Amino acid sequence: MSNECLKYASVGICIKDFSGKQITSYNSDKSYTPASILKVVTTATALEILGSDYRYQTTLEQDVNHPNRLLIHGCGDPTLGTEHLDNAPNAFLSQWADRIKEKIDSNKTLDIMVIDDYFGYDDGISHRWTYQDMGNYYAAGAYGISVFDNTYKLYFNTMRIDTCPIIVKTEPEININFKNTLQLNNSGQDNGYIHGMPFSMDRLLTGNIPGGRTSFSIKGDIPDPGMYLGEVLARTLGEKGYKIGKVETSQDDFYRQMYLKDKKFPEGGIFYRHLSFPMKDIIKDTNVRSNNHYAEHLIRTVGRTETNDIYSSALDAGIKKTNDFWKSKGLNTDALMIFDGSGLSPANAVSATFMCDLLVYMQTKSKYASDFMESLPQAGIDGTVKSRLAGTKLVSKIRMKSGSINGVQCFAGYYIDGDKKYAFTVMVNKFSGARSQLVKAIDNLLLSVF
Incomplete structure (x- = not known):
């Protein structure tokens, strides 16, 4: 003392x-x-x-009223496509595509509905988080569907000193609008921040990152992981011969029905259950790496045992x-x-x-x-x-x-x-x-x- x-x-x-x-x-x-x-x-x-x-389940379902509509129903699995836990992040996509092709006719246009409302949408992030954090990977939202740790890497070339760092790409590829106010430093430290609200595709870049690098990356949160999963799976299915129609999430229906007494939800016949890693593995990664993303899913999953x-x-x-x-x-x-x-x-x-x-x-x-x-x-x-x-x-x-x-x-x-x-x-x-x-x-x- x-x-x-x-x-x-x-x-x-x-x-x-x-x-x-x-x-x-x-x-x-x-x-x-x-x-x-x-x-x-x-x-x-x-x-x-x-x-x-305990293992989370994400189910693939065929809409009983629209046989050529795929329902992807999430229950909060934070490990889907994770880069942690000795997982191959993209492996599930081809596995899902094979299961879907066994069940749903590929000669007809396929619609995709991602049901990601298990935790709702308004509390995907805590209202007590600070502005500086929101939009960065360590403040990613927690929803019924999460994918790839709800994280992307944003790559820069910082060789030029007469302009802001040049944006090269995102990995995985994701369509986000960046307003770039980043500056360069000589300290070699990463002081770069990505700011933005959940479900908004607009992001502001502030702070400074090391100069003199042909490749340097910072990490941000995927703004709408449910929609992103639908789009990524759609591309995979397109490579398998499917013609893809509408790709959507349950968010619009969620808000449209919020005050209705009689709510209607899609009815699906489950033909595949994707299981997460067991809870003991999830909590170990949460504590060893201090994984915010997993922790936020855990407390919401505990909440769903209450209601x-x-x-x-x-x-x-x-x-x-x-x-x-x-x-x-x-x-x-x-x-x-x-x-x-x-x-x-x-x-x-x-x-x-x-x-x-x-x-x-x-x-x-x-x-x-x-x-x-x-x-x-x-x-x-x-x-x-x-x-x-x-x-x-x-x-x-x-x-x-x-x-x-x-x-x-x-x-x-x-x-x-x-x-x-x-x-x-x-x-x-x-x-x-x-x-x-x-x-x-x-x-x-x-x-x-x-």
Whole structure:
């Protein structure tokens, strides 16, 4: 606490053994912005409520009233076409095309309807996210259909110094209108941002990126993943001999029927079910790589266990379910204030005590204790904490999630060494000075305690 970078900071520290006994603490009952350690709460909740073997389903259906209309019905799978989890991103397209050709006549014009309304549309992003984040890959929306991590790469040539960086291409190819105000820097740092609202194909580029590169990329969010999936599949089917007619999503019908008492939905006969990776793999990637995209789907999926009404907010329901679940397990949730699943919102708040109580619960009372432990990256070895405590006595003995946004640095996890088993949380808000100085101080704290 005497470190210069903590002079004006708020700090919360809690360490408990697995009996729940508090070993040491510092302002541990105060609420602090958690950043990405909130994913510990999200993944634990999803694991407890959905189970480690839960798999999302995306179904291919033939419209019973229009036999040459394909219905693609999504239920929130964040892993469809993912580049993570040892997945081949485009493999599902040819697999789907083969299944479709077995079922639907290729001699007639094929219409495609993507039903992506499972989470609704208005809460695909949290209303507490900041403008600077929206439009970037780490703030991608979460919908009933997500594809390719709802992410594209935007490539530039930055060799010329007399103009803005030259846009070369997007990968995958996607039709977006960019207003380019980017500048070049000599620092080699990526300070480029993509700004834009969900479902808008207009994007503003701000900030600066390294000059002198023949190829440099930044990442943005796919604005309308349901429509994009329909268009990509349409191209694949066109190569298989289909003539494609209308490609649409359920969004127009969703809003048109919003206030109608009697709503009508497409009726389809399922002929193929695409299954996601199991939940234990999804939560591991969520925690190891700090995957915002997966985390946002998880909290909305938890919400849909509370209500299947697509006109209700899946995010609000997930927040309520999370709070209610941990309260039912005897944890004090008074300090828990959440507005998303990933921790991206600076409005989120939680106490170090609550985090430790949840961590202790997951190892002493959860039947998914092993899967949860495995989901946390090992300090000095992998994930976002690969450089933390490397080469020290704590390597292989600490698993922890990191969390960082502007002015925030947090860590939460476990120290395990034989019979010595502890849960710990360190939360720092509004620090000054270099982040590297702060994380080194936290490293030293953990080395001195354990």
